Amino acid sequence: MTQPPPPPPNQPPGGFPPPNQPPGGFGAPQDPAYGQGQGGFGAPTPPPPPPQGQPGYGYPQAPPPQQPGYGYPEQQQHQQPVPPPYGYPNQPQPPQQQPYGYPTAPQQHVPAPAPGGGKKLSATTLIVIAAVVAVALIVGGGVWYANSGTDEPTDAKPSGGTSQNQNPNGGGGEATTGGSGLGGNGKEKPGVDTGASLAFRIDVPKVPDTTPVDGSWLTDKTYVKTGVNSVVGYDLAKGTVSWTIPLAGQVCGASRHMTADNKVPILFEESKRVAPRYYQSCNKVGMLDLNSGKLLWSASVSGGGDEKARFSEVTLSGATVAAGGTDGGAAFDAATGKVRWKPQSDDQNCYDMGYGGGAGLVAVRKCGKYGAETILVQNLDPVSGKPLSQYKMPTGVKYASVVSTKPLVVAANVGDAADDGSSISDFFSLDEKTGKLRTKITANADRYAARCGSTSVEECQQVLVGDDRLYLPTEEHDGSTGEYGDETNEIIAFDLATGRTAPEKADAGDGYTLMPLRMDGGDLIAYKVGPYDKGGQIVSVNAGTMKETLLLETPSDKGNRDIVSSFSITGAELLYADGRFFISATYANKPRESDSSFGKKYHAVSFATKR
Template identity: 30%
Template sequence: MGIVIAAVVAGLLVIGGGSYFVLSGDDEKDDKQKNVSKSDDPKPSASESVDQGDGTGTGEGEEDLNAGRKPGDAKALFVAKNDVDLPSGGADVFGPWVAGDTVVKAMYRSVVGYSVTDGSKKWTVPLTTEVCAATTHPSTDGKVVIAVKDGPTEKAKCLDLQLIDLTTGKVGWKKTIPKGTGFLSFSDFTLNISGNTLAAGGTGASFGFSMTDGRQLFQGPKSGCKPFAFAGGPRLLAALSCPTKDYNKPKHQLQEVDPATGRAKWTFDAPKDWEIDKVYSVDPIVISLIQREPKMWAVFAMKPDGTVRSQIDGGKDKYRISCGGAFVIFGQNLEGCTGVAADANTFYMPTDSARAGGPNEVVAFNLDTGKPKWRTPSGGDTGLVPLGMEGGSVVVYREPSYDSGGAIATIAPAGGAPKVVLQHPEGAADVENSFYSARYLYSGERFFIAAGRVSARNDTEEMRTATMMAFGK
């Protein structure tokens, strides 16, 4: 479903007396989100291991993931393949999340925890209906909340919440989001965690629930400007839609809200006819705005008080940011974009290549001025994708080619050539290249790739589809 492509300087946007360049171009977001199920009393259960190489290139299992592994290269630790008969249209994958020695994904009617070292299944939580939503990030104590459909039919709503401990697979509290009324009741909710609060946002309503026991902490306003999505983490940010006489002229706001009460700490009014689209970072605050007609895209850095810090000046480059996820009906996910990173003073984005999968650059922008600080070319035949920060450096994923494995590298705060920390073996390149709408996670010196969605032409291919893969020393 494409990627976010931002393009050229197109005009001036005036906010609070200051002038800001606007990025304009095609807007082809990869926004997919879907299903979640519930269980009457799901319990974790242990299971078997999955395909893995032995690290020496001897061809153990179906394929030798570590063939051609050179001295110093990382190992392909495991590949988890689908073992569930999915609906004809396939199913979305949620996660991966890591807690201690367990990596977890949710798909269709189960949540599964795997060993980070060999991919053996540590526990499984069976569900009776489909997973339809999940928190983007776990809580600080290693818990996530999934949403499952409230029934097995096509008319079922994505309303039933369930807490799951990532380490043990133990199921905690369950809660049903109150049903709305009217047309907006068709909206799906998206979920995010901030502190001890689970925030559920939808076009029709919004709620806050306690992560401790699931009790409702707050409900968003029922009239006026209403939150339709949240971004979590060190802050809880809400994107709001305000009443307008013309649907084609939206009015949006961004707020930081108190996780315990839902009360706004500050409010930022988006420029006229612009929409709050994504939150690339909550600390520091970096957000994406779009204008639908004419198509334009802008990236703002915000101060802690909600005033504009700067607008990113992207020049004439095109940028590649993937915001894939499960399909959301009349709703929106603010988080989950791949290809962006930020620290206290700098924001990082990758340029788009002239050809698909080709070389690109990572550009560092000064958050106080919005201007570029430095550029690092990817080198070689493939591109770099920023994943996050570690020890002051930018962690990037060097994408694989058809005959060579990918790699995890870091770029120093002052820029310069990427320094490889995990070089993936060439024997795993085919599988590494196979993930549809891939999601990436680097944690504990291990790199995990998970498919964003699993589907196939027939049952045989479906059971061969890789859903997750891991690399490490």
């Protein structure tokens, strides 16, 4: 039998560990709404301090030995065949590319003077030859830069379904609409004034111990946030309570996707938390109506014997709600709560760890004995659960995270190569129809800031997919001046068909750090963390040109900066839509005397521009 990891403190022996641990590891954001440019649930936790990066983009130089430039991934093809009935032929290795932003000119060979009676070259002649070579090097570098990575990517147009992608703080964001070209078709546009003011603040609810409060969503009228044993809707402009949905226990999982008519699935505990254990089993699946403020249905399924199956993640694809965890996976009809399938025993020790939703439904399935497990990525029929295609992850992969279902992109830490807590060493671009590998992009954890939950299937942040491209931010590195406080980063695009980098990139600028939040049609919505003396910014990034348009800027005065900095931005839920920016916590803590020295904490805050 597959053995689960040892339980954390404050839980019964053999129990399922609380799905969301307090900040300390890096967690997951989520992504905003399909077609409406709205935000959704996310729960990342702060990463370790980023390493110093390499210098910013400079003039092409003729190299000595080639070195990878900052933020440039290695490209590899996965050669391991996958057993029948699915065929996974090996794909040819693409040619090694030059580092992004540091084009290398081709080496030029100058013949040495002939030995023996060869005529010596004059000093003037040598100078002329050297000048010609230098020009050739510069031109060679320029030609490479102009033509590298410019293969026109396939236009991805996810189809059908009623689910909307909700992703605060940058989770696996899929493009919600295609487009005739790359970028420029996003719905978010700047208003008459991009300067924002504080709209409202919500105080931290009173709790006796650390309590997860993952989950926040936007409708056209309501900002919705998880409370204590409840989900609360707030007036979008004023922050006053519009409605409250009471629950049997605490929310312990929330979908990043919701239906077109603002219905969203959650997980919640079967009863209220009580001391001293302060933990209950996460075994309830429910569907919320964010328009009416009602719980439409709730359900549980057997996990074997008399125990109810415990879940750690829930998602939505079309008319199916799917929940997964170490007890296995289950699915429900989104409208009625009727069980579509539930965890079942398997002589191969196989079970669904979790699912990725949105435009499709993808299961990450673990099979085999403890220490020798195999990880399968299966594209499912959302109604029957029947696998439509399958890909076997390479040896050394213990978990996999679904970044996007259409196009299908999976992140994994192969052989524990990424030791920075990001859980990502490689991205796998897969054909969801055949299960074949399109390309593998090796993303050095020291260069990229994307993160996924270590054991979660749909809990990635700061990575987006749209128009058949993968968008990744680099880690912070020195800005153009090299002075303290001018650290910066970029967002770089990769073609999911070839793995090649696009020549364009989005540059945060000195002192700012770009965090991709979600796709807006074919464009990106990103948050720019500001320097110590300025506000943060919400920008729209044209997916083709990677040019930025300012949508909102938070106030730069100390009082408002302190409000923003009271949140761990990489560990908060960030939502933006139509000139309104929301920041909310993923944990509520019991107040401590030392808290006052660090400033007041908030459950959520909102900034808004004049529209």
